[in-house]
Amino acid sequence: xxxxxxxxxxxxxxxxxxxxxxxxxxxxxxxxxxxxxxxxxxxxxxxxxxxxxxxxxxxxxxxxxxxxxxxxxxxxxxxxxxxxxxxxxxxxxxxxxxxxxxxxxxxxxxxxxxxxxxxxxxxxxxxxxxxxxxxxxxxxxxxxxxxxxxxxxxxxxxxxxxxxxxxxxxxxxxxxxxxxxxxxxxxxxxxxxxxxxxxxxxxxxxxxxxxxxxxxxxxxxxxxxxxxxxxxxxxxxxxxxxxxxxxxxxxxxxxxxxxxxxxxxxxxxxxxxxxxxxxxxxxxxxxxxxxxxxxxxxxxxxxxxxxxxxxxxxxxxxxxxxxxxxxxxxxxxxxxxxxxxxxxxxxxxxxxxxxxxxxxxxxxxxxxxxxxxxxxxxxxxxxxxxxxxxxxxxxxxxxxxxxxxxxxxxxxxxxxxxxxxxxxxxxxxxxxxxxxxxxxxxxxxxxxxxxxxxxxxxxxxxxxxxxxxxxxxxxxxxxxxxxxxxxxxxxxxxxxxxxxxxxxxxxxxxxxxxxxxxxxxxxxxxxxxxxxxxxxxxxxxxxxxxxxxxxxxxxxxxxxxxxxxxxxxxxxxxxxxxxxxxxxxxxxxxxxxxxxxxxxxxxxxxxxxxxxxxxxxxxxxxxxxxxxxxxxxxxxxxxxxxxxxxxxxxxxxxxxxxxx
Amino acid sequence: xxxxxxxxxxxxxxxxxxxxxxxxxxxxxxxxxxxxxxxxxxxxxxxxxxxxxxxxxxxxxxxxxxxxxxxxxxxxxxxxxxxxxxxxxxxxxxxxxxxxxxxxxxxxxxxxxxxxxxxxxxxxxxxxxxxxxxxxxxxxxxxxxxxxxxxxxxxxxxxxxxxxxxxxxxxxxxxxxxxxxxxxxxxxxxxxxxxxxxxxxxxxxxxxxxxxxxxxxxxxxxxxxxxxxxxxxxxxxxxxxxxxxxxxxxxxxxxxxxxxxxxxxxxxxxxxxxxxxxxxxxxxxxxxxxxxxxxxxxxxxxxxxxxxxxxxxx
Ligand SMILES: Cc1cc2nc3c(=O)[nH]c(=O)nc-3n(C[C@H](O)[C@H](O)[C@H](O)COP(=O)(O)OP(=O)(O)OC[C@H]3O[C@@H](n4cnc5c(N)ncnc54)[C@H](O)[C@@H]3O)c2cc1C
Ligand code: SF4
Ligand code: SF4
Ligand code: SF4
Ligand code: SF4
Numbered sequence: 001x002x003x004x005x006x007x008x009x010x011x012x013x014x015x016x017x018x019x020x021x022x023x024x025x026x027x028x029x030x031x032x033x034x035x036x037x038x039x040x041x042x043x044x045x046x047x048x049x050x051x052x053x054x055x056x057x058x059x060x061x062x063x064x065x066x067x068x069x070x071x072x073x074x075x076x077x078x079x080x081x082x083x084x085x086x087x088x089x090x091x092x093x094x095x096x097x098x099x100x101x102x103x104x105x106x107x108x109x110x111x112x113x114x115x116x117x118x119x120x121x122x123x124x125x126x127x128x129x130x131x132x133x134x135x136x137x138x139x140x141x142x143x144x145x146x147x148x149x150x151x152x153x154x155x156x157x158x159x160x161x162x163x164x165x166x167x168x169x170x171x172x173x174x175x176x177x178x179x180x181x182x183x184x185x186x187x188x189x190x191x192x193x194x195x196x197x198x199x200x201x202x203x204x205x206x207x208x209x210x211x212x213x214x215x216x217x218x219x220x221x222x223x224x225x226x227x228x229x230x231x232x233x234x235x236x237x238x239x240x241x242x243x244x245x246x247x248x249x250x251x252x253x254x255x256x257x258x259x260x261x262x263x264x265x266x267x268x269x270x271x272x273x274x275x276x277x278x279x280x281x282x283x284x285x286x287x288x289x290x291x292x293x294x295x296x297x298x299x300x301x302x303x304x305x306x307x308x309x310x311x312x313x314x315x316x317x318x319x320x321x322x323x324x325x326x327x328x329x330x331x332x333x334x335x336x337x338x339x340x341x342x343x344x345x346x347x348x349x350x351x352x353x354x355x356x357x358x359x360x361x362x363x364x365x366x367x368x369x370x371x372x373x374x375x376x377x378x379x380x381x382x383x384x385x386x387x388x389x390x391x392x393x394x395x396x397x398x399x400x401x402x403x404x405x406x407x408x409x410x411x412x413x414x415x416x417x418x419x420x421x422x423x424x425x426x427x428x429x430x431x432x433x434x435x436x437x438x439x440x441x442x443x444x445x446x447x448x449x450x451x452x453x454x455x456x457x458x459x460x461x462x463x464x465x466x467x468x469x470x471x472x473x474x475x476x477x478x479x480x481x482x483x484x485x486x487x488x489x490x491x492x493x494x495x496x497x498x499x500x501x502x503x504x505x506x507x508x509x510x511x512x513x514x515x516x517x518x519x520x521x522x523x524x525x526x527x528x529x530x531x532x533x534x535x536x537x538x539x540x541x542x543x544x545x546x547x548x549x550x551x552x553x554x555x556x557x558x559x560x561x562x563x564x565x566x567x568x569x570x571x572x573x574x575x576x577x578x579x580x581x582x583x584x585x586x587x588x589x590x591x592x593x594x595x596x597x598x599x600x601x602x603x604x605x606x607x608x609x610x611x612x613x614x615x616x617x618x619x620x621x622x623x624x625x626x627x628x629x630x631x632x633x634x635x636x637x638x639x640x641x642x643x644x645x646x647x648x649x650x651x652x653x654x655x656x657x658x659x660x
Numbered sequence: 661x662x663x664x665x666x667x668x669x670x671x672x673x674x675x676x677x678x679x680x681x682x683x684x685x686x687x688x689x690x691x692x693x694x695x696x697x698x699x700x701x702x703x704x705x706x707x708x709x710x711x712x713x714x715x716x717x718x719x720x721x722x723x724x725x726x727x728x729x730x731x732x733x734x735x736x737x738x739x740x741x742x743x744x745x746x747x748x749x750x751x752x753x754x755x756x757x758x759x760x761x762x763x764x765x766x767x768x769x770x771x772x773x774x775x776x777x778x779x780x781x782x783x784x785x786x787x788x789x790x791x792x793x794x795x796x797x798x799x800x801x802x803x804x805x806x807x808x809x810x811x812x813x814x815x816x817x818x819x820x821x822x823x824x825x826x827x828x829x830x831x832x833x834x835x836x837x838x839x840x841x842x843x844x845x846x847x848x849x850x851x852x853x854x855x856x857x858x859x860x861x862x863x864x865x866x867x868x869x870x871x872x873x874x875x876x877x878x879x880x881x882x883x884x885x886x887x888x889x890x891x892x893x894x895x896x897x898x899x900x901x902x903x904x905x906x907x908x909x910x911x912x913x914x915x916x917x918x919x920x921x922x923x924x925x926x927x928x929x930x931x932x933x934x935x936x937x938x939x940x941x942x943x944x945x946x947x948x949x950x951x952x953x954x955x956x957x958x959x960x961x962x963x964x965x966x967x968x969x970x971x972x973x974x
Contacts, residue, residue: 585880587752589963601753613729616753634963636911637879638886651891 002062002127004033005055006119009043009068011098016041018102018111024067027116031123035059044074049081056085063091063129065122067115069098088131090574090644095122117660124656128649134574137623139225140324141565144169146217146504149177150196151539151550152329153203158558159327160208164565167321168203169231173214174278175200177331178540181261181355183362185547186411187442193277193364200279213280218318220326220508221597223626224534225570227323235314237285237293238271242309245282247273249301249310257289259366263356265374266366271301271310276364285310325534325561328518329554330504332495332540335390335398343386343462345491349375350469351462353389353493354405357412361419371419373488376467380487383416384471385409385427386459391494391544392430400515402494403544406433409492410443413452425452426484428459428473436548455482462489495544509595510535517543528557536560575644576625577632579618583639586616590631590640598624599631663821664712664765667806668737671763672707675735681761682732685723687716693782694773698723712737717770717788719921721745721875728754735761741790743799744917744953745875751956752915754878764802766809766820769794769831790920790933792834797826800954813954839941841934861901863928866894870922870932876912876952883907909935914943914962917953946970 008025010016025039036059042048043066055061064087066078071094079089097115105111141164145156148170156168168175179185180200182192203209212231219230238249253271258264261274268274270289273281291298292312302310334355338346345351350373352360363369373380387409391402406429413425432454434440446452459473471484497516498504505512510530511519518537521529528536536557539550564570579590581604591599602619605612618640620631632640632647641647668686675681688699689711696715700723701707719742727734738746746762749755771785795815802811808820815835818826826832845853868884871877883891884904892907893900909916909932916936923932944950947961947969 583879583881585752585754585878587754587878589752589960592959592963593965595965608729615729630965636915637881638883648888 001033003035003060004031004123004126005052005059005061005064006031006034006037006123007043007048007052007055007064007066007068008037008039008097008115008119009048009066010039010041011069011102012041015068015098015102018105018108019097019115020108020112023112024097024115024119028119028123031120033127034123036061043068044077049077049084052078052081053085056082056087061087063087063093063126065093065095065119065126067095067097067119067122070094070096070100088133090132091126091129093122093126093129095119117657120660121653121656124652125649128646128652129644132574132643134571135623136569137225137572138569139565139567140227140322141165142167142321142323143325143327143561143565144227144229144321144323145327145329145538147177147329147331147539147541148172148175148203148211148213149329149331149539149550150179150199150547151331151541151545151554152177152327153199154551154554155327155329155536155538155558155561156203156209157199157206158555159562159565160203160206162558162562162566163208164562165208165210167210167212167323169212169215169217171214171216172274173236173284174274174280175203175211175213176275176277176279178355179547180275180277181263181358183358183365184411184415186407187436187438189411189414197277197279200277204279211280214284217504217507222322223596223624224532224564225324227326227534228320229323229326230318230320233317233319235287235316237287237290237310237312237314238283239309239311239314240280240282242307243282243305244307244309245273245280246306247283248304248306250283252300252304254298254300255289255291257286262359262366263353265356265359285312325536325564326508327536327538327554327557327561328504328508328510328530328541329538329557330498330501330541332544333498335402335493335496337389337491337493339396340389340491342460343389343489343491344464344469345389348462348464348469348489349373350380350487351489351491353491354408354412355493357490361412361415369419371416371488378467378487379420381420381423382484382486383413383423383425383488383490384459384469384484384486385412385425385490385492386462386471387427387429387492389491389493390496391492398494398496398515400494400544401433403433403549404546405492405494406431407436407439407442407546409490410446410452412490414442414446414450417450417452425450426471426486427452427454428471429454429456430458436546457482495540498541501541508532508535517541528553528560534564572623573625573627575627575642576622577620577627577629577640577642579620580639580641581617583637584617584635585637585639586618587636588616588618589634589636590618593630593634594625595628595630596624596626598626662713664807665710668710668712668763668765669707671804671806672701672710672735673704675761676702676707677704680733681735683727683734685720685734685736686710687712687718687720687737689713690715692779694771694776694779694785712765714768714771714785715773717924719745719873719875719919721749722873722877722921724749724755724760725878727759731759733759733761735763737763737765738799738802739765739767740797740799741767741794741917741919743801744796744951745919746801747953747956748875748915748917749878751953751960752876752878761804762799762802764799764805764809764811766807766822766826767791767797767818767831768822768825769797769818769829787829787831788920788924789834790924791829791831793838793920794832795835795838795951796954797831801956815951839937841931842938842941845934845938857902857905858898860930861905862898864896864901864905864930865928866896866901866904867927869925869927870930871908873921873925874912875917875919876915877908879911883911905930905932905935908932909939912936913939914960915952916940918951 006028021039025037028037083089095118101111156166215233221228253269255270256267259268271285359365457474457476461472469486501516538554538557598621629642688709769787769791772788797818798812810819
């Protein structure tokens with residue numbers, strides 16, 4: 001029989017308040033195999049660990065169980081503690097009597113009873129533990145950044161500056177993201193392009209950065225340190241090696257299409273660069289609108305191109321590249337305002353969104369920076385802003401705050417007043433939230449110096465009368481209805497996750513919340529990590545963020561990625577699946593279910609009744625296996641076992657529970 | 661002698677004489693009028709012993725497991741329901757496609773010999789429940805066809821020489837009731853369910869007939885015969901029988917081809933299909949409707965990791 005030690009932790013009063021720790025330790029003395037059982041105030045503390053190490057040596061323990069908090073918190077601590085005393089770290093089991101007992105039960109007797117049960121199971125399991133060993137795997141010293149908004153650019157620059165090659169991938173054909181559409185940025189009102197484009201250029205020219213625009217991630221195989229990423233490089237129909245970016249093609253192209261970048265307030269051509277400072281600054285053909293690609297007529301761009309760069313035959317290209325770390329920075333989408341029918345959104349042309357206004361204000365935008373209404377080009381005088389459109393609205397499935405709107409509305413009101421001193425902005429709000437350096441001051445100036453009128457209350461209806469927009473709402477501070485005759489209405493549409501964020505999450509194997517924001521591994525302590533080792537989050541894809549937050553998070557993610565890449569090698573998972581070839585029937589179910597493609601079916605030769613014969617059996621690649629356990633439950637024969645969670649160990653736990 | 665039997669013998673003779681197959685599995689007339697048990701032959705002259713009628717109910721596909729590591733090519737006859745067992749074995753990589761020659765036969769519906777009252781007195785017998793509920797009366801896979809049989813990978817009407825007889829006898833007439841028993845049991849209270857199943861499991865002899873006939877029960881070492889201590893007690897106590905019953909159902913989850921043989925061969929009349937169907941119903945609800953063993957290239961719902969698998973528990 002193995003010699004087992006039991007250590008019951010009080011976690012200060014966290015556990016001890018609802019569990020009789022001394023009693024638990026006392027009862028455990030009688031469990032089969034237990035040669036020592038004791039309790040202590042903080043097992044994870046230095047003296048606690050020293051105590052465990054001494055006990056291991058003194059009592060010649062083969063394994064131990066610590067009854068404490070969640071293994072998610074301290075399993076590594078107690079494994080390392082064992083290793084320091086010369087015990088294989090996998091001879092340790094941690095039983096959770098905090099989250100599973102003291103924190104969820106009020107009754108001390110019951111909590112104690114359950115703790116004893118859990119501990120009995122833990123002891124029964126550890127008796128069956130075997131020493132496990134991990135191997136080392138190489139790290140591919142390259143990183144992929146998905147999404148080239150400000151967050152992606154910053155992450156790529158930081159990783160590249162740390163000395164590692166980075167591929168910066170964006171599905172659009174320029175990097176820059178939303179920030180490129182923004183005119184000026186709060187709270188400093190510096191021009192967005194002026195601070196963004198230098199970074200775009202730096203990324204494009206950085207020797208360690210490979211730009212891969214107009215490309216999408218199709219599949220991700222492998223695991224931390226070695227992700228094999230299948231990338232679709234979409235056909236651009238322009239050979240970038242030959243194109244000089246002269247723009248002759250764009251100028252001559254006869255096909256005009258509403259520009260996505262300009263929020264459809266302006267037009268672009270079918271062969272185009274979305275904006276003058278786009279990076280890369282070479283045009284692509286939009287196959288959905290190109291006359292030649294649609295019906296074979298036209299071909300003008302090819303004729304006018306002086307270098308023969310236009311290539312209608314170009315096809316999508318699939319490549320597979322290996323990366324050690326991945327940073328996801330795919331940003332957000334603006335909430336689709338047409339969900340607010342009562343605001344005439346999507347129907348009344350002069351009810352626009354924040355991003356529309358950004359384009360109208362921008363000097364290189366469709367109106368050259370003059371504020372003109374989309375419907376008739378008239379310069380508006382009374383402008384109404386409605387905040388929290390698609391934010392903090394349970395009815396629209398958006399209970400969360402979009403964080404940037406309060407500030408960008410203040411920014412808009414300020415800028416409008418600067419541009420048009422005779423104009424007046426009315427801002428309907430639920431709350432004004434300005435937690436950020438110099439944000440509150442900015443908001444105060446908007447009210448005091450720029451004459452913006454803040455009205456607390458929700459707007460119930462917006463409709464057109466003549467060329468005016470009637471905004472009807474309620475001033476909840478004064479408790480009376482208000483009606484404003486406006487020339488232009490700006491809905492501060494909230495941030496939505498990317499429409500296909502969930503698909504990307506599944507491709508990457510990371511998790512997302514009910515809305516589609518990617519979830520961090522821990523909201524406080526691991527805000528840029530995901531649950532999938534080697535994949536990190538940056539920017540608004542993780543939740544609504546403004547630029548400073550996005551940049552800060554991007555740098556944090558970059559440090560994590562660079563830290564990973566700086567390791568000479570990684571230790572592979574020790575708790576992996578193992579196939580018992582004697583039992584395996586070679587059905588291959590495990591192979592098809594393995595999410596990490598770690599299983600191959602091999603053929604073995606065996607002697608059977610004096611004859612040699614071949615038989616199929618499953619073979620787990622111990623380096624690739626992540627220990628998820630999917631194969632072990634899929635295996636109908638029970639041939640597959642997860643080391644550290646073998647069927648025998650689990651059965652021993654069930655037995656122990658039944659024996660109480 | 662009926663036409664199908666004649667065609668069976670002719671084809672068997674030809675296949676064995678030419679050496680195309682080394683052995684052939686079919687049915688033969690048994691010692692009583694209501695018995696048509698399996699027959700394994702290797703010589704052309706033995707073909708005369710083959711026989712087919714409304715009692716050739718045994719699904720022969722599981723017998724192929726005896727030859728899974730051999731190099732000999734074996735032929736066997738399959739009715740519609742049986743044929744899904746072939747797909748099962750192929751998908752589970754237990755037999756090699758080139759080592760088996762599948763001969764599809766049309767089916768007139770199999771009679772329920774449990775209704776025999778006088779062993780000496782042949783009478784018209786009712787159809788087996790599984791035939792009333794049958795959705796695949798035509799083979800889903802076959803290399804050769806006799807009796808005008810047709811291959812169909814979809815639920816279909818009986819085809820071939822016996823089509824009108826099958827229709828008259830009511831083959832497939834209770835398809836819609838496939839999950840009726842499951843629904844009835846689901847409607848019970850927890851206590852009633854427990855009492856119901858406990859009464860069933862008390863009867864089980866642990867004869868393993870259900871397992872032995874099953875084409876999905878193709879493990880090399882059945883867990884119920886494993887010498888590993890602690891898994892399951894081999895004695896036929898109600899608790900261990902319950903464990904056996906549920907474990908058996910879970911082991912064929914997503915792979916059971918609904919041939920109904922387990923329930924038919926059970927000497928104690930335990931409603932085994934109720935458990936199988938419950939699992940099938942749940943899988944259908946979770947992963948979309950599918951019929952195991954009807955599409956050789958189809959992926960098994962429980963044998964696949966998909967990005968959009970339901971994960972309500974996470
Ligand atoms: C109207 C408005 C005004 C704003 N004004 C300000 C301001 O003044 N100050 C401020 O601090 N913040 C402002 N913000 C917020 C700011 O826009 C965001 O904080 C910032 O854009 C977030 O950057 P990001 O890189 O995380 O995401 P994004 O800018 O959205 O960039 C994401 C990038 O990822 C790419 N991408 C997406 N999905 C994929 C995929 N599957 N594969 C490959 N690439 C993909 C996109 O093409 C895009 O280039 C404003 C927001 C709005 C809506
Ligand atoms: S435990 Fe099994 S399914 Fe999971 S990664 Fe390892 S081999 Fe694949
Ligand atoms: S699922 Fe089980 S029996 Fe089938 S190949 Fe894998 S280990 Fe072998
Ligand atoms: S479990 Fe029963 S119905 Fe299902 S395949 Fe096996 S024998 Fe046929
Ligand atoms: S055939 Fe019936 S009695 Fe025999 S083991 Fe199966 S369920 Fe039990």
